[in-house]
Amino acid sequence: MTKRAARRRREGSGEAPQSLPALSTLTDLPAFDELTASQRQRGAFADACERVGVDGTVGCETDLVLGCVVRLDRGFPAVACAGGVFRAEFSARLTKGRSGDGGSRVAVGDWVCARRPLAHDMGLIEEVLPRESDIARWRGGARGERQTLAANVDVVLVVQQLGERPVSCERIARSAVIARDCGARVAVVLTKADRASDEVLARDVACVREILGDSCALALTSSAQREKERRRVRDRSGELGVAWGADAVRALVPAGVVAIVLGESGAGKSTLLNALVGRDVLETGSVRVADDAGRHTTVARRMVSLPGAGVVVDEPGLRSLPLVGHERGLSQVFPEISEAARTCRFRDCTHLHEPGCAVRAQHEEGVVSDERLACYLALAAEMRKSASTLDPDVVI
Ligand SMILES: Nc1nc2c(ncn2[C@@H]2O[C@H](COP(=O)(O)OP(=O)(O)OP(=O)(O)O)[C@@H](O)[C@H]2O)c(=O)[nH]1
Ligand SMILES: [Mg+2]
Ligand SMILES: [Zn+2]
Structure with missing residues (x-):
């Protein structure tokens, strides 16, 4: 059996893989009341309970709980709910039509609607509630993923x-x-x-x-x-x-x-x-x-x-942090340069040699330091390059 097939089998079996640390030994995990779901997420939880309740699992003796993913060990989430922390796998309706990689379906910090385990070691994540935000990076090259x-x-x-x-x-x-x-x-x-x-x-x-x-x-x-x-x-x-x-x-x-x-x-x-x-x-x-x-x-x-x-x-250390479509972030970290760039004569100005470049004019006035401008130009150039080489189907 391949490693992936073995994992799939385990994921469907209700057992945690042997090598995962026992949650009882992890005393520093946050308790449920240290984490706050937004109003929208609470509303989504209520909706999810209704949906899941009529979705073929009626009569299941376990309650649906609001929980937060506090840990991911090789794709296996640990979920904190008001009653404590439990390991969870994904319900069949969540795994249907998705890749076998459990880890990509939730991230640490995600709020979920889950069933607490009674007979099994594992709880069951029924729905991942909408995110207010996520910290993401681009992994891989032109055919990479977020x-x-x-x-x-x-x-x-x-x-x-x-x-x-x-x-x-x-x-x-x-x-x-x-x-x-x-x-x-x-x-x-x-x-x-x-x-x-x-x-x-x-x-x-x-x-x-x-x-x-x-x-x-x-x-x-x-x-x-x-x-x-x-x-x-x-x-x-x-x-x-x-x-x-x-x-x-x-x-x-x-x-x-x-x-x-x-x-x-x-x-x-x-x-x-x-x-x-x-x-x-x-x-x-x-x-x-x-x-x-x-x-x-x-x-x-x-x-x-x-x-x-x-x-x-x-988090594990990250070697590369490629910039792909992070224009909003760039304009927030360099607001004055981004604003000037909007008034350059050419829309695709590289701010290196074009006539009518407002960014260079701003720099010459001494508003922006050499270092700050060099940093902006390097990051903006990288983003232009990644936008032109990426497969448009995978750009988010
Ligand atoms: N001199 C000195 N060494 C430190 C300090 N902080 C961490 N180190 C050492 O740096 C090394 C790496 O520290 P870690 O905390 O494991 O680094 P990390 O960022 O968590 O690394 P990854 O888990 O691999 O991403 C260890 O040998 C630490 O002892 C510090 O303030 N001073
Ligand atoms: Mg570390
Ligand atoms: Zn310019």
Whole structure:
């Protein structure tokens, strides 16, 4: 039997695969009352109950519950409802005509109408309720697909590590564009501040501010234990006027808010979340000495509940974040440049050499810095290219 066939069989059997972690051991999952379905989602749940009730499952002794997907392990969701957390599979009506990949049908943060398990290990997801928003990225090339990383997210924490190499402001801007395109707020968290000299800290903070502006929330963190090192970074953050430490990040995710960490493998996302939770609930892994890259330690997508604050989704690190049709996000991260671009003489102006270019004129007036313009031009050019090479059938 192929791996996929084995999974399909398991998915239909009401049993969890052996290797999934037992939910009873996961004490940091958010409780139902830490998550808030929107009015629209509650209404959709009521409608779904009516629909499902007349859809051949009448007489089923299990109740329909409103739940939120708080974890995905290789496609298997864990759902939090008022009565607790349970693993769930998809009802036949949801799987009909869909691909065999259970994971693509829901994302962490999705609200669902589900049947709680009684006799089985598994509950049953009857309907996925409409999303208020989703954080998605494009996976693959021209024939790729849109991959939802998490649904109904309020805040994206763009995580990047400090060190000898300069932070990648282009990558930070790219992440911000994706987040804003999905309607989420953006905050930047620069980790491993202990590895950065005073000069590097000043340089990298200035770079982020240059690209994203002073109004973008920015925090510096470090997991270093040595008091001397911590004091140095804390004092330096104060001098630079940047929020410092786990408390600063916690303040970005107050109670009732759902956030997600977005960053490359090895950036220190899970380490940061462990610091916020106050215990080592997430696995962390070392980075390669040669290139400072991580080893893709985190494999599950999961929510963790921060004591006294909101909920954060931990994610596997993402190497590529291609921009495909993220015009709305681009114009929100670079509003003044996008506005000028609308008045260029040519609609498809690349802002490089065309006559009557309002973007270059704006730059010459000194309104926009070289770095900010270069970043905008690179991202806009990438989007133009992806729009022209993608199969129109798969563009969302
Ligand atoms: N010096 C230093 N090392 C850190 C800090 N935070 C994390 N690290 C180290 O960086 C490595 C990667 O950390 P993780 O938290 O596993 O990184 P991640 O972003 O979750 O990586 P993936 O799960 O692979 O996406 C580990 O060896 C951590 O100990 C920090 O503040 N300072
Ligand atoms: Mg991790
Ligand atoms: Zn132009």
